[in-house]
Amino acid sequence: MKILVCISHVPDTTSKINFTEDNTKFDTNGVQFVINPNDEFGLTRAIWFKEKQGASVTVVNVGGSETEPTLRKALAIGADEAIRVNAEATDGFFVAKQLAKVVEDGDFDLIIAGRESIDYNGGMVPGMLASLTNANFINTCIGLEVNGDTATATREIDGGKETLKTSLPLVIGAQKGLVEESDLRIPNMRGIMMARKKQLTVLEPVEANQETKAVQFEKPAPKGEVKLISPDNVDELVNLLHNEAKVI
């Protein structure tokens, strides 16, 4: 089985979010970038398939050269090779088009992406990629087994979960629950050394139009001070929730 794991390179969860150039660009100054957490769950499952079922694991990112350390980290965790499509990831459709080309050329059976990136929270790329490549698609995936050509997956739904059966090729949108958190790996010295020798191929993008563009960013208006209520006066909270906030 050939697995492709799509890796989005995102600001660490605790990063300060600021914008530059008249609020049109994200300010990367001092920001630490990481593998998107949802992709890390997916990558961990991919490496499980590699170790238990002899799958090969390729990681891919659409982005500039600044994303290479993130791809190297994925290699250090255990992926076999990496691909970077050398283009700025401007919109979900554009990225999905680039990834579709990589999927078609590489003949991948299982494509693992994340439910969403934690930067733009699009939740767009996996579904678009599945449709563009005519693959089956399972989103918010919290369990995946593959047996030959057949896949059994668990999907989180509102208020519960469902079990689905389908066939490869398959794209999943991974999230927490797909693997145990204790199974996530921190690259060790040996992994880091080996990653340096692994192949990282840079491809030029294919022609694709952009259907959306981020024109401006805004920060939410600063929040007012919290209203403190004395623990001896819980009545007052009920009163405020009813008369002021009007939520009960």
Place this chain on the structure above:
Amino acid sequence: MSVLIYTESENGKFKKIAFETASYAKEVAEKLGSTVTAVAINVDDTSELSKYGVDKVLSVKNEKLSNFNVKAYADVLQQAATKEEAKVVILNSSANDKYLAPVLAISLNAGYASNVVALPESTSPFKVKRTAFTNKAFNITEITSDIKLIGLAKNSFGLKEHEGAATVDAFDPTLNEDDFSINVEAVDKATGKVTIADAEIVVSGGRGLKGPENWGMIEDLAEVLGAATACSKPVSDMGWRPHEEHVGQTGKPVASNLYIAVGISGAIQHLAGINASKVKVVINNDPEAPFFKAADYGIVGDAFEVVPELIEKLKEFKANNA
């Protein structure tokens, strides 16, 4: 040329988000000088949509669609959009809607903007405001394609009633075998319980509650409020509560009207998932807990004293306001 919406239902009845999508679509249609057409799949009685500004309902009745199926549902919506020559298609943000939207975007060749929180700032060019960076910022996105697909963020618009009556047309889309290449084997869903996704009020407990044996008061508080229960990540990691209750950046997003956090410190990853809630209340015995910076109302106190008291006061309030 109408604005097309998908109105989600369950067991033959619309979910509340269907009415929210309709309310929003009505105002988008007014800006465009157009009308709203709703697609309803296996809904017994669609008349309630009239109240929220829908002009026409395409009612699909098909046993094959009794389980949600991403490809088949996207196929139905694509055919409806084409038939209606829709230039704007609007979905909501349930798990199913978020699953459908990108698939539909490709079959309609539509630019897709997810997590949209307000009416379009302008319709030509077509610009919408979306949340980004886990609710730490907004992003104004221009959709440049001919057909525009919008994913409305949950609970961001509310319900708005309108006068009028919707016409109902039976709609019988063509389904093919490939639409059913994913099969539902089993559905495991708590019945009769308010889910985090649908709840107007969410009561959430953190590590400050010390152990699973103390969750009775959280459940009691949720019960008086008709709320869903939730928890912080360590609580579900330790198995005190089921994984489905974990909210936050890596868990479920919460966009309720009221979020009550008990014994939760307010770490940035927790807040990232609940920031979209309108009113936040924190109960924590440490005045320095970061949650106090994010909350609207707070009580510095011991949860084991404050919560039972709050339950009593709410019961009195309910009795007086029934």
